Amino acid sequence: MLFPYRVIIVGAGLGGLALAHGLRGQGVDVAVYERDAHPDARPQGYRIQLDEPGLTGLRRCLPAPLFRLCLATAGAPPARVSVRNRRLEVLADRAAGGGSPETAGGSGAAGGSGGPGGAAGPYAFNRPTLRQIMLSGLTGHVHYGARLVDYRHEADGRVTARFADGRSATGDLLVGADGVHSAVRRLLLPGARVEDAGLRLVYGRIPLDARSRAGLPDWVFESIFTVITGGPGHPHLGVGPVELGARPEHAGLAQRPPAALSPVGDYLACMVGAPADHPAMPAFEELRELTPAALRDLALRVLGEDWHEDVHRLLARWDTHSLFPLRISTATPVPAWESGPVTLIGDAIHAMSPVLAMGANTAVRDAGELTRALGGAGDAPDPAGPLVAAVRAYEGRMREYAFAIVADSRRTGQRRVGQRERPRPLPR
Template sequence: MTKALIVGGGVAGPVAAMALQRAGIDSTVYERYPRAATDIGAFLTFAVNGMDALRAIDANTVVTGLGFPTPTLVFRSGTGKVLGAIPLGGSLADGTVTHTIKRAELYGALQDEATRRGVAVEYGRTFVSAEPLPGGRVRALFADGSMADGDLLIGADGIRSAVRQVIDPGAPKPRSLPVLNVGGYVPSGQVSVPVEPGTFEMMFGKRCFFAYTLNGNGEIWWFANPPRRQQPTAEEVDAITDAQWRSELRDLLSVDNSPATAIIEATPGEIRAWPTLDLPEVPVWHRDSMIVIGDAAHATSPASGQGASMAIEDAVILAKCLRDQPDTATACSVYETLRRTRVQRIVAAGAKSSNSKAVGPVGRVIRDAMLPMFLRKMAKGGDKSAAVMFDHHIDWDAAISVR
C-alpha cells in the first residue's frame, strides 16, 4: 500500500502519520477542529511506555520539554493518613520518567512535528462516511461534500469514532463510569501545599477522590472525581455552572483532612468537567481497508493514565505491521493479534480504578483497609497489571512476526 487516510489529528493520528512515513507510506491527516483547539484546560499523565513508543520513531524529544515530571504517586485516606506510595512506571534507560502534560500542548506538539516532517494535516475536515472501492481501495467522505481515496482508512477519531460506526454499525457505544472528572489550576503562591516535587498526591476522600501536584513554577494542577451513579451527558456536564461546581466540591471535600477546599477556593476562572467514559470491548476493529486505533478502538478511563500512551503504541505498531506484512488485510489482523489483549487489560484496570473511587461507606472501609497491602505489592513490582502497563518496549527495527 502507498497511501493512508487518517481521520483524527489528536494523539494517535499524527503519530500514525509519522510512523507510516518511516515505513515508506504516504498519508494525510483529516482533523475536524482547528489546530490543537480541543480540550483546553485538561491535562494528562503521559506514561513512560508512551514516551518509549514515541522514541521508536524519534519523536520523544517533541514532548520532553512539555509539562513536568511526576514519577511518583502518594495515596492518602481522607484522614490524611498515607496509604502507600508507588512509582509511576520507573524510568527509561536515559532516565526519562512519566510526565504530566496539558492535553492541548501534547496535541499541538504532535501535530506540529508531523507537519515539520512533511505530513499533510488538513484542519476543519469532518469525516462522515466511507465506501470500499475496487482493488481493495477505500473512499472517505467529508461533511463539506469533499472526498479522498486511499489504500487504507485509519480511524484515529477518538471515543465517539465515526469510522468505528462505518466499520461496524452495531459497534458498542462508550460506557459511563460512576465518577466525573473536574479539574483546574492554581497560580503559584496562592496556597501552600505539602507536596514533594515530582509527586502526585492522591486522596481517597470520604466522599470524593481528589488529586493535586505542583509544576516546576509552583502552580498547582488538580482534579477531583465526584461520584455520579447516573452519568450525565456531556451537554449536561457542560451546563453545570462554575458556582455549582465550587459549591458541590466544597461540600464533598470539606469533611477530609486535606488542602482540597483551599485549592478549589483559590482556583481562578472557570472549573471544567468531563464525563468518565470507556469502551471495554469493540469486537470489530477492521474490515475492507478500514481500521480503528487509539480511543476509537479501546478508550480507557482517565484513571488508568494510559489512554494517550496506548494510542501512540497503537499507531507505531500498526505502521510496523503495514511495513512488514505482505498485504493490508494481513497487517490489520496481525496488528489486532498484537494489541487486543494488552489494551483490553488496561481498559479493565482503568474501570476498576474508577469504580473504586465511587464506593459507598462500607466499600470505602474495605478499600482503605486493602489499599496499603495492594500499594506495597505494586511498589515492589509484584503487581503484574502495573508492570504490563509500563514495561512495554517498541523496537522500530525489529520485524513484526506472529508465531
C-alpha cells in the same frame, strides 16, 4: 521497508498525530482529517502522563528532534503514585508503573525514574504543548472542519472517506483515531459499545510560581499523581504537578526548523470527581452548560466540608477560568473482527477510565504498533495481501494488551473512586 500506500487518518488527537509521523517516517503518503474547525476549538485537557509503553510508541513514531523537544518541555515529578483518604492518611504509595495496577492515578506499565533527556519516564506533559509539537511537524497534512459521515470500499480495494462538507479522500487504509464518539467505529463495528462509567469530573489547574509554590503543602509535589479518595461512591480529588523542564516558547524557537509553541507556566492539574448519581450532580447535558464559576461552586458543594484543610487551601487557588467538565467513558471488549483496509486506534476502540493514567499511553502505543506492523508489510506472503496482513497483526496485539488495561482501569475505578459496576450505554 517503505510502505507505498496512502493512509487516511480520521482524528488529530495525540494517537492520530503520532501515527501520521510514524508513517511519514516510512515514506507513506498521509492525510489527517479532524472534525474541529481549528486546533483550539475545544478544551483538550492539561496534564497527561506518559511512561512505558507510551514513550516507546512516541519514540518509534516521532522524528528524533521532535521527540527530544517533547521530553525537553515535559516535567519529571517523583515517579510515585499516592492514594490518601480525606484526612490525608496514606492508603497506598508505590513507584509509578511498578507491580500490579492497584493504585488510582497510577500507570500500570513498567517504568522507572527518568527526566528530560532521559528515557524511562514517567513524564508529566502539558497536553496542548505536546499536541502543538506534533502539529508543527505536519504542516499541510492536517485538514480541519472535516466531520466523517461515511466511507465506502472501492472496487480496487481502496477506501474513500466522505465528510459532511462534501470533501472526500481515498486511500489504501483508513484509520479511525477519532476518540470516544468515533464515527469510524460506528461504521466498522456497529456492535462495539462504549459506556458511561458513571463518573463526572470538574477539571482545571492551579498556577505555580515561586510564591504560590511556597504556600502549598509538600505532599502535592512528592508524587507524579495523588488521589484523595472519600471511598467508593464518594467524591475524590486528583492532583498532579506539571513543572516543565524548559519553557515551550523558548525550546520551540531553538528547534530547527523553529516550532511556534504557546507560552505556558508550571501548574498543578487538579480535578474533583464524583459519581454521576451524587445528589448534587446534575445531568451531564446540564453540567456542560455551566459557567466556570458555577462549575467551581458545584465542585466545592460536591466535595463538602469534612476534608483536610490542605484540600480546601488547594481548591481556593483553582484557576476558575480553567475549569471544564468531563464524563468518563469505558469500552467493552470487542471480539476479533475480519480485518481489512479500515482499523482503529486509541479511544476509538478502547476508551478507558483515567484512574491508571493509561489512556494516552495506550493510544500512542497503538500508533507505534501500527507503524511497526505496516513497516513490515510484505515481509511474509499472505492471501489477503500485505496491507490487510499487517492490519490483522496490529489488531491482534492491540486487542490483547488494550482490553486488559481497560479491565484493570475498570476494577481500580470501582474500588477507589466509585466507577459504576454496571456502566450504561453512552448517548449517541
